[in-house]
Amino acid sequence: MNKSITFCLAAFFCLCQLSAQVPDALGVQLYSFRNEMKADLRGTLKKVQDMGFHTVETGLFTGKTAAESKKLLDEFGLKAVSMGASFDLLADPAKLETVIQNAKTLGSEFVMCAWIPHNGDEFTIDDIKKAVQVFNTSGKALRKKGLKLLYHPHGFEFRPYQDGQLLFDYLVKNTKAKYVNFEMDIYWVKNPGQDPAAWLRKYPKRWKALHVKDQLKGTPGNPNGKTDVEWNVVVGTGNQDMPAVMQAARKIGIKYYFIEDESSRSVEQVPVSIKYLTPLIKK
16 A cells, blocks of 8 residues: 555544544634635535534635625534734725624634735835734724734744844734734744744743644745745644644643644645644643
8 A cells, every 4th residue: 555545544534533522722724725615615614524623714715705704614613713814904994994894704703914015035124113003003903893913923023133132022022912912823933943832932921823834854944934835744743843832832821723734735634633733732
C-alpha cells in the first residue's frame, strides 16, 4: 500500500473516530477549504460538520448575504464565532457599520482583521501608527455593539523598531486593550523566526484566539508575510513546538483554537490535526 493511500485511510479513520468529540474551543478557519467551497459550498460544509466541528471562523460566503451565510451555517450545525473583515472596511465608518451588521447577523463574538496594507515588502512605523488609529477607532465602535476586534499578525510586524522593541510591540502598547486584542497565527509568528509560546507569555492578556498550523521542517523563514502554502503540514509533524505553544495558550486562557491549513491537502490533513490537538486542548 503506498503512502498516499495509507495517509488517506488514516485521515478517514480519524474523521470517523472524532466526529462527535471535537471540543467547541477547537474550530476551523474555513479559508482552509476555500477551493473546495468554490466547487461545492454545501458539500464542503457537510464535510466540516462530519469532521466534528461546531465552531468556525469565516467571512461571508461568496455571493451570499450575512443572513444567507448564517442560514447555511445553521443547517450544518456550525457557529461563526469570529468573522473576518479587511482593514479597509474597518477604516471606513460607513463600511464598518455594514461589518457590524453582518457580524451581528452571523452571531459572531469577534471581528478579525488579518492584514495591514503596506507597500510591497516594506513595512514601517508609519504603517503601524496608521493601524493603531484605525484599530482603536473601529474597536471602540465594535465594542459599543457588543463585538470584539482582533488583529491577526502576519509576520511582517516582527521587525525591529527601536531599543530592542519590534513593530508588533509598538502595536500592542499603543492599542487600547478594551477595544483591540489579538489572534495569533502561530505559523506567521514562527515564519520570521519568533517563538509563538514566548509571545503568548509576553502579552498574556492580549491574545484571545489562535490559528493553529504547522510548518514543514526546514521551511525557510522571512519577515515579509510570505510562504508556500504547501509547506502547511499536519499539526504536530512540523517545526512548531506544539506542546509548548498549547501549554502557554491554555495557561493564558485562549478561548478559541482555529485549525488553519492552507495546503491543497487540507481535507485529508485537518482530521489528523484534530486528533493531535484535541487532547492538548482538553488537558
